[in-house]
Amino acid sequence: MQLFDAHCHLQDECLAIRLPQVLEKARIAGVCRLLCCGIHEKDWEAVRLLAEHHPEIVPCFGVHPWYLGGQSAHWLESLEKFLLGTPSGVGEIGLDHALPERNDAEQEEVFLAQLRLARKLRRPVSIHCRRAWGRLLELLKVEGGLVAGGILHSYSGPPDLVGELESLGFYLSFSGVITRSGNRRGHRSVAVVSAERLLIETDSPDLVPVGMASDINEPENLVRVAEAVARLRCVSLEALAEQTYANACRLAHPFVR
Numbered sequence: 001m002q003l004f005d006a007h008c009h010l011q012d013e014c015l016a017i018r019l020p021q022v023l024e025k026a027r028i029a030g031v032c033r034l035l036c037c038g039i040h041e042k043d044w045e046a047v048r049l050l051a052e053h054h055p056e057i058v059p060c061f062g063v064h065p066w067y068l069g070g071q072s073a074h075w076l077e078s079l080e081k082f083l084l085g086t087p088s089g090v091g092e093i094g095l096d097h098a099l100p101e102r103n104d105a106e107q108e109e110v111f112l113a114q115l116r117l118a119r120k121l122r123r124p125v126s127i128h129c130r131r132a133w134g135r136l137l138e139l140l141k142v143e144g145g146l147v148a149g150g151i152l153h154s155y156s157g158p159p160d161l162v163g164e165l166e167s168l169g170f171y172l173s174f175s176g177v178i179t180r181s182g183n184r185r186g187h188r189s190v191a192v193v194s195a196e197r198l199l200i201e202t203d204s205p206d207l208v209p210v211g212m213a214s215d216i217n218e219p220e221n222l223v224r225v226a227e228a229v230a231r232l233r234c235v236s237l238e239a240l241a242e243q244t245y246a247n248a249c250r251l252a253h254p255f256v257r
């Protein structure tokens with residue numbers, strides 16, 4: 001069985017300090033490709049190096065809405081250099097209306113700059129969205145949609161948006177949040193995603209699946225997500241693994257070595 005972790009942060013210190021073990025445990029669990037997202041300007045070089053040394057790691061570079069304000073004056077030029085220098089996608093970028101203190105104008109300015117860069121370079125995007133679905137759709141329509149597809153990571157939106165998001169070019173990715181028995185909305189959403197638009201992820205080191213001993217998530221736990229998604233969609237674990245692996249490869253094909 002082969003699994004593709006469609007969203008994780010291996011550059012995070014708590015994983016990076018023991019990366020050989022993390023990757024070996026992932027490999028034993030069948031996780032043989034991982035899409036690793038930067039979250040701010042200061043971790044892009046670490047993500048680039050991880051991908052350079054580990055061919056199973058597919059890199060993405062971006063500024064996450066939680067980490068606004070720390071960018072240098074030339075951050076966008078720097079992002080373009082990383083994207084041109086390495087086969088890669090744009091992410092993690094997005095909108096977060098669930099943040100207790102937020103600046104929507106700044107979030108949108110940084111998000112749109114990165115979305116436009118992805119469009120210019122024809123790269124896929126990895127998007128974080130919390131409680132901002134209406135605004136995300138408005139902005140995407142104004143911008144003309146996605147040119148190279150994208151991922152909505154740890155999808156938390158309503159099931160009735162799934163069709164519209166798919167038609168805009170999105171793949172919908174589900175994380176350990178889906179293993180929570182009270183997540184009825186997530187359970188309904190995961191059941192209605194088209195088979196060819198479905199992805200699974202860990203968001204390591206965050207979003208530990210239910211029942212794990214450690215509070216640090218790792219890619220090897222992707223199996224727990226796969227089992228839960230397979231159960232909710234009434235398919236076998238093997239079929240779910242094969243489908244989501246093929247989907248992630250299709251989206252990331254220019255960058256999968």
Ligand SMILES: [Zn+2]
Binds near residue numbers: 203
């Ligand atoms: Zn993330």
